[in-house]
Amino acid sequence: MNMLVVEDLRAGYGNVEVLHGVSLHVDAGEAVAVLGPNGAGKSTLLRTISGLVAARGGGVRFEQRPLTGLPAHGIPLLGLLHVPEARHVFGQLSVEENLMVGGTPLPGRAERRAALEEIWALFPMLRDKAHAAAGSLSGGQQQMLAIGRALMARPRLVMLDEPSLGLAPVVVEELYLALGKLRQGGLTILLVEQDVQVALGFADRAYVLENGTIELEGAAGALQEDRHVREVYLGL
Numbered sequence: 001m002n003m004l005v006v007e008d009l010r011a012g013y014g015n016v017e018v019l020h021g022v023s024l025h026v027d028a029g030e031a032v033a034v035l036g037p038n039g040a041g042k043s044t045l046l047r048t049i050s051g052l053v054a055a056r057g058g059g060v061r062f063e064q065r066p067l068t069g070l071p072a073h074g075i076p077l078l079g080l081l082h083v084p085e086a087r088h089v090f091g092q093l094s095v096e097e098n099l100m101v102g103g104t105p106l107p108g109r110a111e112r113r114a115a116l117e118e119i120w121a122l123f124p125m126l127r128d129k130a131h132a133a134a135g136s137l138s139g140g141q142q143q144m145l146a147i148g149r150a151l152m153a154r155p156r157l158v159m160l161d162e163p164s165l166g167l168a169p170v171v172v173e174e175l176y177l178a179l180g181k182l183r184q185g186g187l188t189i190l191l192v193e194q195d196v197q198v199a200l201g202f203a204d205r206a207y208v209l210e211n212g213t214i215e216l217e218g219a220a221g222a223l224q225e226d227r228h229v230r231e232v233y234l235g236l
């Protein structure tokens, strides 16, 4: 089933159009990566899907439901969560408080506690820091917290914008191990990742976005062999 369908999407800022008719889809249970150079429009694509930037043409459907025109705050309630590029944790709040904020869409306290236990199991280092201010965490821990906070709402699809940015390789590995577990648990993932090697190692399929247009798409394994991807993105 197509869980997320993006069709001929156009969006931009002011007089500048950034996305010039982007189409892609993500099926239930898939991990799909969007690759592309700086400024290609990857973050704008995720922001437009999640309603933070207005679509100027085309559309987005999530589980058959049109999202275009819905207010941004309504979209997470449908089960589609966006972890933005900057990690936006609430620095003054504790780790546990940040997670509880993420759990506000859940119906009651018992459900929130149960979701919290799952986050502790996935990221044990967050449990060790439960009462520390989020602002005192390392970059990798803040990324895990930002992902954990999104997961608290029990999404069916999560969009991650450059989760590995600025993290040491060993932390990236730890993060992707956790993402792999989530995927095994049935979570669908749309990933923007600057580390193309990591992204193609993780995703089932990928799209290459250049200048607001999808230039290439295919199975991750096939893209790893693609000459353009090897020369431009893998430096081979």
Ligand SMILES: Nc1ncnc2c1ncn2[C@@H]1O[C@H](COP(=O)(O)OP(=O)(O)OP(=O)(O)O)[C@@H](O)[C@H]1O
Pocket (backbone or CB within 6 Å): 013, 018, 036, 037, 038, 039, 040, 041, 042, 043, 044, 045
């Ligand atoms: N808030 C904004 N206002 C105006 N222009 C913007 C804004 N955000 C992004 N842009 C412009 O839109 C274009 C696409 O930016 P976007 O952040 O979507 O690219 P990206 O592929 O995510 O790049 P990066 O790899 O650097 O994160 C760029 O030319 C950028 O300068």
Ligand SMILES: [Mg+2]
Pocket (backbone or CB within 6 Å): 042, 043, 044, 085, 161
């Ligand atoms: Mg970006």
